[in-house]
Amino acid sequence: MNPRLTAPPKVAISITEACPLSCKHCYGDCGREARPAELSIGEWREAIARLAADGVISLHIEGGEPLLKPGFLDLLAEASRSMFTMVRTHGTLIDAAMARALRDAGVGRVLVDVMGATGPTHEWFTGAPGSFDASVAAVRHLVACGVATDMLLILTRQNAPEVQDLLDLAAGLGAERVGVLRLYPLGRAKRIWQEIALPLADQMRTLGALRVPAGLTLMQSWHPNDHNCCWQSAAVIANGEIVGCPYLREYVSHGNLRSTTLLEAWRTAPLWQVLRAGAVERSCPDCSAAEGSHGGCRATAYAWHGRWTAPDPFDVTLNDGVDLSVLPDRLLPA
Amino acid sequence: MTVSISVFCPTDCFRLEPGVRLRPVPELGHCLAYTPARPALHRLNPSAWLLAELADGRPLAAIAADFGEAMAEIGGEAKLSDVEAALVGLIELGIVGKLATPATEGSQNA
Numbered sequence A: 001m002n003p004r005l006t007a008p009p010k011v012a013i014s015i016t017e018a019c020p021l022s023c024k025h026c027y028g029d030c031g032r033e034a035r036p037a038e039l040s041i042g043e044w045r046e047a048i049a050r051l052a053a054d055g056v057i058s059l060h061i062e063g064g065e066p067l068l069k070p071g072f073l074d075l076l077a078e079a080s081r082s083m084f085t086m087v088r089t090h091g092t093l094i095d096a097a098m099a100r101a102l103r104d105a106g107v108g109r110v111l112v113d114v115m116g117a118t119g120p121t122h123e124w125f126t127g128a129p130g131s132f133d134a135s136v137a138a139v140r141h142l143v144a145c146g147v148a149t150d151m152l153l154i155l156t157r158q159n160a161p162e163v164q165d166l167l168d169l170a171a172g173l174g175a176e177r178v179g180v181l182r183l184y185p186l187g188r189a190k191r192i193w194q195e196i197a198l199p200l201a202d203q204m205r206t207l208g209a210l211r212v213p214a215g216l217t218l219m220q221s222w223h224p225n226d227h228n229c230c231w232q233s234a235a236v237i238a239n240g241e242i243v244g245c246p247y248l249r250e251y252v253s254h255g256n257l258r259s260t261t262l263l264e265a266w267r268t269a270p271l272w273q274v275l276r277a278g279a280v281e282r283s284c285p286d287c288s289a290a291e292g293s294h295g296g297c298r299a300t301a302y303a304w305h306g307r308w309t310a311p312d313p314f315d316v317t318l319n320d321g322v323d324l325s326v327l328p329d330r331l332l333p334a
Numbered sequence B: 001m002t003v004s005i006s007v008f009c010p011t012d013c014f015r016l017e018p019g020v021r022l023r024p025v026p027e028l029g030h031c032l033a034y035t036p037a038r039p040a041l042h043r044l045n046p047s048a049w050l051l052a053e054l055a056d057g058r059p060l061a062a063i064a065a066d067f068g069e070a071m072a073e074i075g076g077e078a079k080l081s082d083v084e085a086a087l088v089g090l091i092e093l094g095i096v097g098k099l100a101t102p103a104t105e106g107s108q109n110a
Ligand code: SF4
Pocket: A019, A020, A021, A022, A023, A025, A026, A027, A028, A029, A030, A063, A064, A065, A090, A126
């Protein structure tokens, strides 16, 4: 079983689904305009103050593009007074002045997403010419003004040959860490799954060939780091739905911030309690030893098998012959 | 004979730096400490956690006495040099700060 917490110390929020890019794979199916059901900035400020009062000390903010949320910098400054804040962004709105504004608002870390180590690969996904150079410039600006900065890459067929180049680029830019993330079958990614998803063996081969430059840290959640972090995870998406983890957004709802609090949902939502308890059919001993949790990621386990207790097919020891480059029929978009 | 030399003056007092927030996670046996002036989240082990809780503006000797008492309750002991070293660590992280004179009662709310 997993460790048990009476209240979550860390929370992730997707503050908006508005974004100026149009990524082919976007998990949130984001568009230029915010959706009408989104929490207003006032509702978010109130909710975040409540989170802090309820013991949350680390707040991860993503989107969409968080910087597009009107009033975002004020909200960030307010949150950063009592919580370590992280902002995940594609970076195209971060020039030197915005980097300074983020620093002055007290941000703890900025995570800049790219979809490749070259303009053509990145922009094949984003559909926005010039967006790669803008993301790279954002990293440069953030590092120059002393903001701890990571780069993130979702591993796909198109960018697998460029992951090493991304590590080298990130190290050269002064980023502290690169996170290579698995591709999740969510939002628009489902529509192009077969075009962009790699079989597990190719994913492992890509990761196994990486040489991490001195001074850079590589974060990856494949074997032997396949954790089941549901036991400590808490997340809310733009419309206020409490989903436990952004990767569970299409599968669960533990309530909505408009009608309950996150702490109340943490204590009472039955499925959340089941997921946090971490009962699974099988575990990889190496990953359990390294991560102190069992069974690997629940989002991918559920996506492929339709059971919360199923083995995670992204783990080599639990894959059982599942071809990750093919989506189960159940998940195919209508 | 060994003479231990303190890194602190006898009149030095210690308290949490302004804005620092402690978030105990007793289920995992640690405490998270957030330092907004230098944004970072630190994980304190039980003795660093206890020391951070005891740093309420009093001098080293008083903090060390309470620390030693708490350690004795669980069958342990604490040398002054260990307490000093742990305090140095907390100061370096920006969690605890040094005051030149003892804080008077209520001064933290002034
Ligand atoms: S940058 Fe992120 S939020 Fe924006 S469209 Fe791309 S994936 Fe979606």
